[in-house]
Amino acid sequence: MFATEFEYQRATSVSEAIQLLSNNPGAKILAGGHSLLPMMKLRLTSIPMLIDIGGINELRGISVENNILRIGALTTHAEIAESYDVKDNAGILWETAYGIGDPQVRNRGTIGGNISHADPASDLPTVLKVMDAKFTIQGTGGLMRGGSRVVSADDFFIGPFETDLGENEILTAIEMPVLMANQHAEYAKMAHPATSFAVVGAGVVLTVEDDVCTAARVAVGGFTPVPTRGLTVEQALIGKVLNEENIASATILIHGDLGSDVFGDVFASAEYRQAMAAIELKHAIFHATGLAHHN
């Protein structure tokens, strides 16, 4: 099927893209096009104008400064999966990027597009939540005229395909603290065999001092409207030695964190995904702590 007719504009700077957005109600940003174009071709959405930001170099790139990893919104999944800056400082993100879709999707899809699209089945929202990432957003509106604002991953995702991004705003960069030597992080997913999208995904970042867990960020996604923090699981892990018994009794508590809005479909029911959440979480912690290699 073909998309309905639309106009196309190529922006050469972030400010030009924002101007085009504000002058053309209903217009949408085009990044890698791997989420937006299929939706247009399936006529799930009809967009009057696409504003292509693919040529804006200021939106690309990966850097590390003052223990903060910064990734431009237009950086592709493949660039993240090939970056030693990401591998050395945020291994969880590096591995996750490599597990997204297939080579075509990784070569075209961008981190900014993935987050802005906010598909509940995406991997990056869950990972960026446990990494305590912050998103820089640029726009023209109201008090923020001409300026930028920063939103945490915890606050950015509002619902399925719904974020804190305003109509005339662009996500420009993603920043996160680099992982320290005593922090262990992992993302485990039960992937859909056709697309690699998360049927159930689980991310963890654990801080360990003298064998005891002193801080934890835990989230699951793929089957809830937005990635869900496992606050009860986090509390159960803190102060404990991360052995098999303590991990098993903490991860089972994720059921209480999930709430009633859990998705299922013909591939995997809501009940099945709920049951798999504790298993994927345990899997992630076993790998993060090295237990998986001994048992």
Ligand SMILES: Cc1cc2nc3c(=O)[nH]c(=O)nc-3n(C[C@H](O)[C@H](O)[C@H](O)COP(=O)(O)OP(=O)(O)OC[C@H]3O[C@@H](n4cnc5c(N)ncnc54)[C@H](O)[C@@H]3O)c2cc1C
């Ligand atoms: C076959 C297939 C398999 C996939 N498998 C996976 C998977 O395993 N895991 C996974 O996480 N994802 C998966 N994806 C999704 C993939 O990662 C998408 O490419 C990505 O989510 C969207 O990025 P994009 O750059 O293509 O965005 P686009 O399609 O260009 O845009 C998506 C949406 O975000 C908006 N947008 C884009 N960039 C910005 C910006 N900088 N600021 C504001 N708004 C913006 C657009 O207006 C649009 O609404 C898959 C996709 C396909 C087609």
